[in-house]
Amino acid sequence: KAGYRRLDGEEALWYGRSRVDSDDYSRMARQRCVIGAFAQQATPQKILANFTGIAKATKRLAQTNIPVDLAQPLAELAVKVKDAKITSLQFVPPEFYTGRPDWVKIRRYAAKAIADSDRAATQPQAADVTASSTPTPVHVRATAKPTQTPTQNARGAKDLDQLCGL
Structure with missing residues (x-):
């Protein structure tokens, strides 16, 4: 059914990894x-509350050579x-x-995306924006039927919110 759906972990993995009726892009x-x-939902509180499970799952998925003494500075940066x-x-056809x-x-597009991001980060925020400690539900837009139409490249960098409807 077309529209927004809330996916559990298994459904989200299936959605992200599916190759049925679509291209790699x-x-x-x-x-x-x-x-x-996932990044929108990963609050520091949720990560700390589920740290053991996340650490066990991550250990099976990835390895790093980042020294343990950098864990604290990296955690502070993450916050x-x-x-x-x-x-x-997106470095995909037809643009790339x-x-x-x-x-x-590729370097020129990446440099422009970084410069645009830096410029946006230094612009003043709207006065009426407030922070909330309550997470906002994340919805993923599902199409009624996948098509075999290749993904069109959005020229230039786009906010993930724009691309995904988050």
């Missing part, structure tokens, strides 16, 4: 949206950027040919 876009929705907007720059990447073009 569509799947990559869905994965970005799932990660964005600082928690409410930052996530911007996505993945078979033979134009690295100069």
Whole structure:
């Protein structure tokens, strides 16, 4: 059924990883949206309350050579950027040919996206914006039937909220 749906963890993984009736670029876009929705819901309180389970799951999924003494500064940085907007720059056709990447073009687009993000971060916030300690439910827009139409590249970097309807 078309519209917004609330997905549990298993459904979200299925949605993000599905290859049925879509191309790899569509799947990559869905994965970005799932990660964005997860990031919106990952409050410091939820992470601390579920730390043991998250640590066990993460240990099986990834490895790092980051020294333990950097854990505290990284945690502090995570808290600082928690409410930052996530911007996505898609290096996909037709704007980018993945078979033979134009690295100069990729660097130029990435530099512009970073500069635009820095500019947006330094602009004053609206006076009527307030923070809330209550998490907002995250909804993922599901289409009635997937199509085999290739994903169109949104020119330039876009907020993940815009791309995913978060």
